[in-house]
Amino acid sequence: MSPAYLLKRLALIGYTLFVVSLLVFGITQILPADAATMLLGENATPAALAAVREKLGLNDPAWLQYWHWLSGVLQGDFGTSTRTGQPVGPTMFTALGRSLQLALLAILLTLSLALPLGIGGAVNRGKAADLGVSITSYIGVSIPEFVSATLLILVLADWLQWLPATGYVPLSENFGRGIEHLVLPVVTVSIIMIAHISRMVRSELVDVLHTDYIRAARLKGLPPRTVLFRHALRNALLPTITIVALDVGYLLGGVIVVEEIFALPGLGRQLIVAIQTRDLPSIQAGALIMASTYAIANFIADLAYAWLDKRIQYG
Amino acid sequence: MGELFARMRRSPQGLLGMILVATMLVIAITGPWIAPYDPETFAPLLRYKPPTFEHWMGTDQYGRDILSRLLVGARSTVLMAMLASALGTLAGALIGTTSAYLGGRADEAIMRTIDAVMSIPSLLMALLIVTLLGKSSVNALFAIGIAFTPGMARVTRSVALAVRKQDYVSAAIARGESARYIVWREMLPNVVAPIIVEMTIRVAFAVMLFATLSFLGLGAQPPKPEWGLMVSESRKYMGQSPWMILWPSLSIATVAIGFNLLGDGLRDALNPRT
Numbered sequence: 394m395s396p397a398y399l400l401k402r403l404a405l406i407g408y409t410l411f412v413v414s415l416l417v418f419g420i421t422q423i424l425p426a427d428a429a430t431m432l433l434g435e436n437a438t439p440a441a442l443a444a445v446r447e448k449l450g451l452n453d454p455a456w457l458q459y460w461h462w463l464s465g466v467l468q469g470d471f472g473t474s475t476r477t478g479q480p481v482g483p484t485m486f487t488a489l490g491r492s493l494q495l496a497l498l499a500i501l502l503t504l505s506l507a508l509p510l511g512i513g514g515a516v517n518r519g520k521a522a523d524l525g526v527s528i529t530s531y532i533g534v535s536i537p538e539f540v541s542a543t544l545l546i547l548v549l550a551d552w553l554q555w556l557p558a559t560g561y562v563p564l565s566e567n568f569g570r571g572i573e574h575l576v577l578p579v580v581t582v583s584i585i586m587i588a589h590i591s592r593m594v595r596s597e598l599v600d601v602l603h604t605d606y607i608r609a610a611r612l613k614g615l616p617p618r619t620v621l622f623r624h625a626l627r628n629a630l631l632p633t634i635t636i637v638a639l640d641v642g643y644l645l646g647g648v649i650v651v652e653e654i655f656a657l658p659g660l661g662r663q664l665i666v667a668i669q670t671r672d673l674p675s676i677q678a679g680a681l682i683m684a685s686t687y688a689i690a691n692f693i694a695d696l697a698y699a700w701l702d703k704r705i706q707y708g
Numbered sequence: 709m710g711e712l713f714a715r716m717r718r719s720p721q722g723l724l725g726m727i728l729v730a731t732m733l734v735i736a737i738t739g740p741w742i743a744p745y746d747p748e749t750f751a752p753l754l755r756y757k758p759p760t761f762e763h764w765m766g767t768d769q770y771g772r773d774i775l776s777r778l779l780v781g782a783r784s785t786v787l788m789a790m791l792a793s794a795l796g797t798l799a800g801a802l803i804g805t806t807s808a809y810l811g812g813r814a815d816e817a818i819m820r821t822i823d824a825v826m827s828i829p830s831l832l833m834a835l836l837i838v839t840l841l842g843k844s845s846v847n848a849l850f851a852i853g854i855a856f857t858p859g860m861a862r863v864t865r866s867v868a869l870a871v872r873k874q875d876y877v878s879a880a881i882a883r884g885e886s887a888r889y890i891v892w893r894e895m896l897p898n899v900v901a902p903i904i905v906e907m908t909i910r911v912a913f914a915v916m917l918f919a920t921l922s923f924l925g926l927g928a929q930p931p932k933p934e935w936g937l938m939v940s941e942s943r944k945y946m947g948q949s950p951w952m953i954l955w956p957s958l959s960i961a962t963v964a965i966g967f968n969l970l971g972d973g974l975r976d977a978l979n980p981r982t
Contacts, residue, residue: 405820405823408820408824409823409824409827410824411824412821412824412825413824413825413827413828416825416828417828417836420836420837420839420840421836421839421840423840531965531968531969532961532965534912534964534968535912535916535961535962535964535965535968536957536960536961536964537916537917537919537920537923537936537960537964538920539919539920539923539924539936539939539940540919540939540957540960540961543939543943543946543953543957544953544957546946547946547947547950547953551946551947642826642827642829642830643829645829645831645832646829646830646831646832647831649831649832649835650831650920650923650924653924664832664835665835665924668835668839668926669925671839676836676839680828680832680836683828683829683832684827684828684829684832685827687827687828687829688824688827691827
């Protein structure tokens with residue numbers, strides 16, 4: 394990885410975050426609702442409204458408001474929630490921590506299941522096991538999170554009563570119960586990713602197994618195990634890094650839905666509450682933090698890819 | 709076209725996908741006429757009925773016939789999702805082709821901006837746009853269309869660039885064909901095919917996104933028989949009457965599977981190498 398590539402990639406992520414901040418602010422800025430009216434209620438006197446508008450800087454031109462907002466964000470000040478009156482930043486970052494916990498566990502579960510499934514499918518190509526994995530993955534990618542979450546709650550929490558349906562217990566407080574509460578959300582957000590990534594691993598590996606260098610390795614008399622793990626898998630897994638990073642987008646979307654259903658107080662739930670109550674500073678902060686998380690995940694994946702694949706030197 | 713159809717029919721994915729999607733389209737178009745009951749009329753004496761001969765899928769918390777609600781609701785779920793995907797594809801194709809055509813710095817600037825916009829996850833983007841426009845089915849349609857645009861722009865651009873570099877385009881240029889002939893006869897057919905495949909697979913995603921928005925209370929509003937909304941409304945009663953939630957869930961999954969299979973079948977049929 395050349396320093397030039399690293400610099401270029403850093404500049405890109407700066408530009409990405411700038412565009413995202415512009416979009417998030419732009420969309421929320423042209424919201425029909427007036428922030429002052431929302432703060433004081435419908436019955437506020439015109440004089441009180443004007444005073445609040447003046448205080449919040451709502452009479453300033455849009456670019457000046459954007460500048461005030463952005464410079465605040467850069468200094469870690471995301472504004473004050475119009476719903477709770479609390480500063481938005483700390484609330485959102487506490488929530489982000491819980492969401493990241495959910496997301497990381499989901500990625501872990503996904504990889505530990507999707508890789509063996511994909512490899513198994515590719516090695517047994519055309520056999521019953523391969524067909525089984527393919528069919529299951531078609532069903533997996535076609536069930537939206539809110540449906541799988543609801544069905545899982547119905548069976549595992551309502552009927553069998555194995556797991557709690559909703560709620561959240563911090564892992565630091567009670568590890569066992571915390572995990573119990575995380576099982577269903579993690580499984581729910583992982584289903585689509587497991588289905589998608591196992592399919593990708595399978596098709597990559599099928600392609601690699603048909604290349605000349607694999608044939609050469611086989612003809613050389615290497616044991617099938619060595620050919621698979623030392624020659625084929627290394628090349629098949631490289632593109633998977635990018636796909637996993639791109640799937641973080643689905644994952645974050647899934648996190649929004651799953652947190653809402655399982656009453657898990659993470660970033661997604663904060664966002665939904667903020668949207669329902671039209672709490673502008675919270676919507677802006679939540680959306681910005683979520684998009685930045687995704688952009689940074691992709692940045693890390695790109696670096697990992699460039700580091701692992703010596704052929705990439707864009708620089 | 710006939711040859712494509714024949715090739716589609718030969719692959720199990722293509723065949724199953726065609727059957728599922730065709731059935732869904734027929735239901736979406738004829739649903740309101742073949743529904744045995746009115747989807748929005750309350751029947752207080754018939755609440756929470758399990759599947760019977762009169763009500764094949766049972767009734768919901770207001771005594772409404774679930775089968776009728778699904779049949780009528782197919783329109784607001786499936787057709788809306790298709791329209792949203794078409795909207796996103798059209799806008800994306802326009803941006804992607806323009807970017808590929810301009811090339812150079814302009815192309816670079818457009819694509820970097822598209823990449824930046826894509827770092828907002830589709831669901832979040834759709835949520836933000838619905839917040840801006842207000843919650844309703846039509847606004848959810850626009851939200852999904854806009855959320856799909858950057859992805860489709862990217863696909864279109866990369867396909868257009870790849871096709872431009874193909875030997876058969878160089879050959880046509882060397883033969884001295886007109887620009888019009890090259891664009892229409894050589895490039896366009898090869899650009900359109902992958903875009904249609906991508907769009908078909910996206911319809912599956914749009915169905916799920918649309919239902920998710922309604923589920924979150926930001927898409928279709930009650931008492932509309934939209935499938936995502938039906939799942940959301942019946943969650944309260946799923947303990948005592950699970951079929952209420954089962955049928956709309958199954959319908960959403962079936963449509964999504966149908967479009968996924970159709971997309972994959974189309975891709976295989978359009979790609980002569982495999």
